[in-house]
Amino acid sequence: MNRQEILNKFKEKGLRVTPQRLTLFMKLAEMKGHIKAEDLYNALKEEIPSISISTVYRTLKEFESKGFIYSLPSSTDYGLTVFDTNLEPHHHFICLRCEKIYDVPEEYVEIKVKNIQGSIQYETVIMKGLCESCKNKKKKVS
Amino acid sequence: MNRQEILNKFKEKGLRVTPQRLTLFMKLAEMKGHIKAEDLYNALKEEIPSISISTVYRTLKEFESKGFIYSLPSSTDYGLTVFDTNLEPHHHFICLRCEKIYDVPEEYVEIKVKNIQGSIQYETVIMKGLCESCKNKKKKVS
DNA sequence: CTTCGTGCAAAGTTTTTGCATATGA
DNA sequence: TCATATGCAAAAACTTTGCACGAAG
Numbered sequence: 001m002n003r004q005e006i007l008n009k010f011k012e013k014g015l016r017v018t019p020q021r022l023t024l025f026m027k028l029a030e031m032k033g034h035i036k037a038e039d040l041y042n043a044l045k046e047e048i049p050s051i052s053i054s055t056v057y058r059t060l061k062e063f064e065s066k067g068f069i070y071s072l073p074s075s076t077d078y079g080l081t082v083f084d085t086n087l088e089p090h091h092h093f094i095c096l097r098c099e100k101i102y103d104v105p106e107e108y109v110e111i112k113v114k115n116i117q118g119s120i121q122y123e124t125v126i127m128k129g130l131c132e133s134c135k136n137k138k139k140k141v142s
Numbered sequence: 143m144n145r146q147e148i149l150n151k152f153k154e155k156g157l158r159v160t161p162q163r164l165t166l167f168m169k170l171a172e173m174k175g176h177i178k179a180e181d182l183y184n185a186l187k188e189e190i191p192s193i194s195i196s197t198v199y200r201t202l203k204e205f206e207s208k209g210f211i212y213s214l215p216s217s218t219d220y221g222l223t224v225f226d227t228n229l230e231p232h233h234h235f236i237c238l239r240c241e242k243i244y245d246v247p248e249e250y251v252e253i254k255v256k257n258i259q260g261s262i263q264y265e266t267v268i269m270k271g272l273c274e275s276c277k278n279k280k281k282k283v284s
Numbered sequence: 285c286t287t288c289g290t291g292c293a294a295a296g297t298t299t300t301t302g303c304a305t306a307t308g309a
Numbered sequence: 310t311c312a313t314a315t316g317c318a319a320a321a322a323c324t325t326t327g328c329a330c331g332a333a334g
Contacts, residue, residue: 016307016308016309016312016313016314017308017309018307018308018313018314018315020314020315021314036298037220037298037299038297038298050315050316051315051316052315052316052317053298053299053316054299054300054301054315054316054317055314055315055316057220057298057299057300058300058314058315059314060220061220067270070270071220077297077298077324077325078179078199078202078203078213078223078323078324078325079221079222079223079297079298079299079322079323079324079325080221080297080298080324081220081221081298081299093258093260093262095260104255104258108255108256108257108258109253109254109255109256110252110253110254110255111251111252111253111267112251112252113246113250113251113252113267113269114250114251115250116235116246116250116269117273117274118235118237118271118272118273118274118276118277119271119272119277120235120269120270120271121270121271121272122269122270122271123267123268123269123270124267124268125253125255125265125266125267125268126265126266126267126268127255127258127262127264127265128209128212128262128263128264128265129260129261129262129263129264130260130261130263131259131260132259132260134260135260135261158287158288158289158332158333158334159333159334160288160289160290160332160333162289162290163289178323179323179324180322180323192290192291193290193291194290194291194292195291195323195324196290196291196292196324196325196326197289197290197291199323199324199325200289200290200325201289219299219300219322219323220298220299220300221297221298221299221300221322221323221324222299222322222323223323223324
C-alpha cells in the first residue's frame, strides 16, 4: 500500500493525517505479525524520537475502531494485548502448549453465517489446540 | 452440571479438588457471560471471604489451560481480559460502536477447516461490526 | 508424608488520563 | 481559526510473584 492509498484510507474514515499516524500505519504493515504496543513504540522511536507511548495506544485504538487492525489477547499473559497487523483477512490457531499464535490463511477456513441481525465488518476464527510439533512431543512429556 | 460431574472433570484433568476451585467453577457456570476477574473475585468473597485475588487468577489460568473456559480481550479496554464462561461452544459478535459482546449460537455459523496440521481442541468465530441497534442509530450520530 | 494450593503483600506490567502545547484542515 | 492530536508525567488498572502456611491425596 503506497502513501497515497493510505491517505485515502485515512480520509475515507475521517482521520486527520499526522506524521505519527502515517508512520505508525506503515510500521504496522512492515512488521506484519502479532505486535505488542511497546515493541511498536520502540520501533517508532527510531523514526520519530519524540513519539510517546500514549500516542501509540491512542492510535492503535483508533485504527482498531476503523477496522485497520485487530486486537487479540496474548496467549501467554493476561492483560497484555497483541495487535494483529496482518491486514489481509485470516484466522488464528493458538497452541495451548507452546502458546504460539499461528496465522491461518483465509482459504483454509470456510464460514457461513446466518441469522445475524447486525452488519458484520469482518470476522476471524480463533482455534485452540496443539500445534503439529507439540502434538508430536505430547507423549514424551508427562 | 452437578457436583459429582465437576469432581470427575477435575479428576480427569488431574486437578486437586479444593473448595476454592469448586466454588469458582460453580460461580462461573452461574454467572454465564463475559466476566472480569475482579467481578468474579467479588462474587466469590461472599462465599469464601478469605479467598484471594491471586487464587482467582491462578485458577482461571488453570481452567483455561484445561479448556474449561476461554479468555477474550475486552472490547473496551486493552489489557483487560474477559473470561467467557459459557461452557457451550458458541461464537462472538462484538459491536464496534457500543462495544458489547454478543454470544452467537453455534448453529448460526458453519465452519469447515482444512489443511491444519495440529489438533484442534475448540474453535470460536469472532465477528466485529455494528450490532442491530447501533446499525439503526448510525445515521443519527455524526 | 509430600506435594500442591492458598493468602498475603508487594512488585511488575500494561494501559489510560489530564493538561498544556502544537498542528492539521 | 478551532477542533483535534500529541507529549509528558503521573495515575490507574490489571496481573503476577515469593514466601510461609495449610490442605489434599
